[in-house]
Amino acid sequence: MVDVFAFLIEPLPAGDAVTPLAGTFREVDAREPALRVGELSTQRGDGIFETVAVINGYAQEVEAHLARLQRSAALCDLPAPHLPQWRAVVAQAVAALPRSGEFALRMVLSRGVEHGPAPTAWLTVAPSADFAGAREWGIRVVTLERGYAHDLAERAPWLLLGAKTLSYAVNMAAIREARRRGADDVIFVSSDGFVLEGPTSTVILRFGAQIVTPRPSASILHGTTQLSLFEHLQAQDTDSIYRDVPVADLVRADAAWLVSSVRLAAPITAIDDTPLPTRPDETAAFNEYLRSPRD
Amino acid sequence: MVDVFAFLIEPLPAGDAVTPLAGTFREVDAREPALRVGELSTQRGDGIFETVAVINGYAQEVEAHLARLQRSAALCDLPAPHLPQWRAVVAQAVAALPRSGEFALRMVLSRGVEHGPAPTAWLTVAPSADFAGAREWGIRVVTLERGYAHDLAERAPWLLLGAKTLSYAVNMAAIREARRRGADDVIFVSSDGFVLEGPTSTVILRFGAQIVTPRPSASILHGTTQLSLFEHLQAQDTDSIYRDVPVADLVRADAAWLVSSVRLAAPITAIDDTPLPTRPDETAAFNEYLRSPRD
Numbered sequence: 080m081v082d083v084f085a086f087l088i089e090p091l092p093a094g095d096a097v098t099p100l101a102g103t104f105r106e107v108d109a110r111e112p113a114l115r116v117g118e119l120s121t122q123r124g125d126g127i128f129e130t131v132a133v134i135n136g137y138a139q140e141v142e143a144h145l146a147r148l149q150r151s152a153a154l155c156d157l158p159a160p161h162l163p164q165w166r167a168v169v170a171q172a173v174a175a176l177p178r179s180g181e182f183a184l185r186m187v188l189s190r191g192v193e194h195g196p197a198p199t200a201w202l203t204v205a206p207s208a209d210f211a212g213a214r215e216w217g218i219r220v221v222t223l224e225r226g227y228a229h230d231l232a233e234r235a236p237w238l239l240l241g242a243k244t245l246s247y248a249v250n251m252a253a254i255r256e257a258r259r260r261g262a263d264d265v266i267f268v269s270s271d272g273f274v275l276e277g278p279t280s281t282v283i284l285r286f287g288a289q290i291v292t293p294r295p296s297a298s299i300l301h302g303t304t305q306l307s308l309f310e311h312l313q314a315q316d317t318d319s320i321y322r323d324v325p326v327a328d329l330v331r332a333d334a335a336w337l338v339s340s341v342r343l344a345a346p347i348t349a350i351d352d353t354p355l356p357t358r359p360d361e362t363a364a365f366n367e368y369l370r371s372p373r374d
Numbered sequence: 375m376v377d378v379f380a381f382l383i384e385p386l387p388a389g390d391a392v393t394p395l396a397g398t399f400r401e402v403d404a405r406e407p408a409l410r411v412g413e414l415s416t417q418r419g420d421g422i423f424e425t426v427a428v429i430n431g432y433a434q435e436v437e438a439h440l441a442r443l444q445r446s447a448a449l450c451d452l453p454a455p456h457l458p459q460w461r462a463v464v465a466q467a468v469a470a471l472p473r474s475g476e477f478a479l480r481m482v483l484s485r486g487v488e489h490g491p492a493p494t495a496w497l498t499v500a501p502s503a504d505f506a507g508a509r510e511w512g513i514r515v516v517t518l519e520r521g522y523a524h525d526l527a528e529r530a531p532w533l534l535l536g537a538k539t540l541s542y543a544v545n546m547a548a549i550r551e552a553r554r555r556g557a558d559d560v561i562f563v564s565s566d567g568f569v570l571e572g573p574t575s576t577v578i579l580r581f582g583a584q585i586v587t588p589r590p591s592a593s594i595l596h597g598t599t600q601l602s603l604f605e606h607l608q609a610q611d612t613d614s615i616y617r618d619v620p621v622a623d624l625v626r627a628d629a630a631w632l633v634s635s636v637r638l639a640a641p642i643t644a645i646d647d648t649p650l651p652t653r654p655d656e657t658a659a660f661n662e663y664l665r666s667p668r669d
Contacts, residue, residue, distance in 0.1 A: 123546055185417070189416070245416065
């Protein structure tokens with residue numbers, strides 16, 4: 080297991096020339112101070128992030144994560160990220176990792192230091208937690224109210240519902256609430272009775288021959304792992320669709336998963352103490368695909 | 375104008391002995407790195423804060439801010455703050471400030487570094503922005519939907535609606551939206567049609583002889599400045615009450631203010647382009663009180 084390491088990045092404007100990039104970021108010791116107390120990321124949770132899995136030396140779905148970083152930046156009025164710079168930092172980080180094992184690579188773009196001239200950015204890498212149990216034996220989830228109507232995002236863009244911001248205190252509090260209730264994770268539900276998402280994951284359901292996920296135009300984040308899995312399923316002619324899912328449908332599912340970049344597909348064994356059927360072979364197939372190199 | 379300065383604090387457990395405190399915090403150069411990239415405050419907006427005004431050498435309402443820091447910590451499952459330690463850091467910071475002028479002192483309590491053993495904490499001091507114009511000439515506000523029902527907080531504590539967390543990205547986005555609309559600030563309104571709060575302030579309204587503010591049991595933060603002003607008004611036998619305020623009542627107000635710790639009372643001159651009457655003498659009296667030493 081390698082130690083956590085990190086790169087500090089001087090974010091370039093999106094339009095800047097591509098070379099030379101090497102001098103625009105540098106490795107730092109993650110155990111040492113690297114950020115100032117005036118950081119708006121820390122004062123206000125004011126910034127955006129992406130978490131990319133690095134599996135056996137391969138960074139998964141980097142372009143999908145960069146595309147979402149771009150969308151988050153636009154929603155948050157942050158300068159557009161300089162994608163070649165991010166690709167260069169990711170490549171250098173991945174080159175420093177062993178060819179086997181699973182790691183979580185996190186990109187952070189902050190609004191910068193208060194009254195400072197420019198955004199700040201960094202990238203960290205840490206070994207993944209061991210999710211073998213969650214992938215094989217599954218997770219128990221509770222439904223928790225998110226407080227929003229499922230169609231709120233479009234009419235209230237200042238709520239940043241489609242952006243992956245650093246303001247995750249509620250997401251973390253929801254997971255603590257699940258643990259208090261003897262569960263492992265959460266499915267957020269809307270005030271008007273629809274399934275939204277997990278605090279750090281996307282909901283995938285099977286109803287008969289059909290795979291379903293809530294519409295990403297709802298007040299949720301479009302999951303990169305869900306997107307990748309749907310491409311794979313559609314290539315196999317598996318019927319997989321986006322639609323609004325009433326909360327009452329959850330316990331009628333023939334199987335359900337929470338999918339995310341690093342934990343991958345975790346089968347749901349119970350929702351609010353109601354047991355749910357699982358499909359171990361299908362879960363194994365999902366995770367085999369999700370652990371294979373993906374772009 | 376003094377430079378920004380900062381203290382890094384090793385947070386003590388709430389029950390620990392009071393002395394010696396001096397070795398548990400130290401001044402750091404705010405221009406130099408002081409925080410690690412693994413900070414959960416920066417990764418997840420996972421921590422709480424308070425902003426205290428220091429006016430002419432006096433830190434305003436420190437105990438009210440510490441009481442709210444305690445409540446926020448409890449709501450967020452953070453260790454209870456060691457209040458004597460915080461008082462000692464505040465006292466040392468204030469002693470370093472000039473006897474005149476206005477400063478913003480910010481206390482931050484973070485969940486700490488990921489997988490770290492303990493929370494982290496720090497305090498920063500910076501000169502206040504110049505709010506003379508806002509206090510005298512007022513501010514234009516827009517109403518923006520917050521997405522929540524006004525009675526949500528009690529049934530969904532994981533949404534942390536009564537806690538002052540570092541996850542303020544939405545608050546900042548709302549202020550940017552106001553600027554786009556040619557206004558200065560925001561009044562958030564609930565999905566069920568009630569007045570909530572400003573992104574960084576409390577709403578105070580005058581209707582005839584009565585001063586009104588939304589109930590703090592609604593899904594809003596209880597404002598320390600509003601609380602202090604209400605104590606002052608009640609001592610003067612001014613009728614001042616908490617109640618639910620329907621959004622439609624806003625433009626019927628005889629005067630309205632946003633109050634907050636550092637900007638103090640800013641009279642509202644227009645709401646969504648509807649002009650509002652102002653009461654310059656009353657505003658001046660509010661700010662004279664709010665600028666006087668208060669406990």
